[in-house]
Amino acid sequence: MIELVNLSKRFKQMYAVKNLNMFIEKGEIIGLLGPNGAGKSTAISMLSSLIEPTSGDVLYQNKSILKNPSAFRKIVGMVPQDIALYEDLTAEENLMFFGRIYQLSGKELSRKVDEVLEQIGLRDRKKDIVKKFSGGMKRRLNIGVAMLHDPELLIMDEPTVGIDPQSRSYILETVKRFNEERQMTVLYTSHYMEEVEFLCDRIYIMDKGNLIAAGTKDEIKQILSSENTISITVERLNDAFIEALEQHPMTNRVTIGEKEVTILVPRETKAFSEIIKLAESTKLDLVSVDNKTPTLEDVFLHLTGRALRD
Numbered sequence: 001m002i003e004l005v006n007l008s009k010r011f012k013q014m015y016a017v018k019n020l021n022m023f024i025e026k027g028e029i030i031g032l033l034g035p036n037g038a039g040k041s042t043a044i045s046m047l048s049s050l051i052e053p054t055s056g057d058v059l060y061q062n063k064s065i066l067k068n069p070s071a072f073r074k075i076v077g078m079v080p081q082d083i084a085l086y087e088d089l090t091a092e093e094n095l096m097f098f099g100r101i102y103q104l105s106g107k108e109l110s111r112k113v114d115e116v117l118e119q120i121g122l123r124d125r126k127k128d129i130v131k132k133f134s135g136g137m138k139r140r141l142n143i144g145v146a147m148l149h150d151p152e153l154l155i156m157d158e159p160t161v162g163i164d165p166q167s168r169s170y171i172l173e174t175v176k177r178f179n180e181e182r183q184m185t186v187l188y189t190s191h192y193m194e195e196v197e198f199l200c201d202r203i204y205i206m207d208k209g210n211l212i213a214a215g216t217k218d219e220i221k222q223i224l225s226s227e228n229t230i231s232i233t234v235e236r237l238n239d240a241f242i243e244a245l246e247q248h249p250m251t252n253r254v255t256i257g258e259k260e261v262t263i264l265v266p267r268e269t270k271a272f273s274e275i276i277k278l279a280e281s282t283k284l285d286l287v288s289v290d291n292k293t294p295t296l297e298d299v300f301l302h303l304t305g306r307a308l309r310d
């Protein structure tokens, strides 16, 4: 349906997005994952023709959207990172206002506004002024605005940042429902790997303007197939154990929590027996030693040496 071809955006000397290649098929939920500053918002602003690329192209059904952006805008619903609503109007008035911008009117507009209010779970709050809404409710209304013209592609830019956990799971469930019931194609941007892991069929991971991994969840986790992640829980950590662990030739990386230690080791290593030996020699009480299933967070750490949230 949509293809990004060598898409780049340079601000002065700095590339916010560099040679991004990506495709989106109809009916997919695509995740765009990356820490702050990775270039996610810049990439989707180019994709939805809000800013012009420095180079590269965006194709919709094999035709460049750069030549005819207004036709493409009709099929895209964009939920921006920053909420854009009129605080002094009610939920319903906001939807009516934005609906008219999308050239809806009369009975069709009222029907659509009612339908959207139902979908975002704000029907009983439609006469309330937006100023009184929680962050999560404003987010939901912003998603409703993007849904008014029945877009083929819904683009969401970090829609769960700064909202309460209940609203967050409501939004995640709503996105899943839009996709399942209406076959809506979704591009979901986030720096929370667990959201992307829950929602998305295929994932692109960006860092510092570059694409560093792409594929299905399983394909991306294959990147770690040469390593095992082992998770150790202890009664009380001691420095001697950590030091011995860090200096041991089997360990590729050690991450230390309060009572938990995570280590990456090459797949073939006899890590369990080595860890037990180290614990005995440093008088450490082990509670458990487990093989951990790798997460997208582990993949990001492996590729960049940093955590996603840094």
Ligand SMILES: Nc1ncnc2c1ncn2[C@@H]1O[C@H](COP(=O)(O)OP(=O)(O)O)[C@@H](O)[C@H]1O
Residues within 6 Å of the ligand: 011, 015, 016, 034, 035, 036, 037, 038, 039, 040, 041, 042, 043
């Ligand atoms: N209009 C702009 N002018 C200059 N630099 C920008 C502009 N927009 C974004 N950037 C820079 O581009 C990089 C990527 O930003 P952004 O796309 O917002 O990342 P993300 O959405 O992944 O957090 C950042 O270093 C940011 O400071």
Ligand SMILES: [Mg+2]
Residues within 6 Å of the ligand: 040, 041, 042, 081, 157, 158
């Ligand atoms: Mg952003």
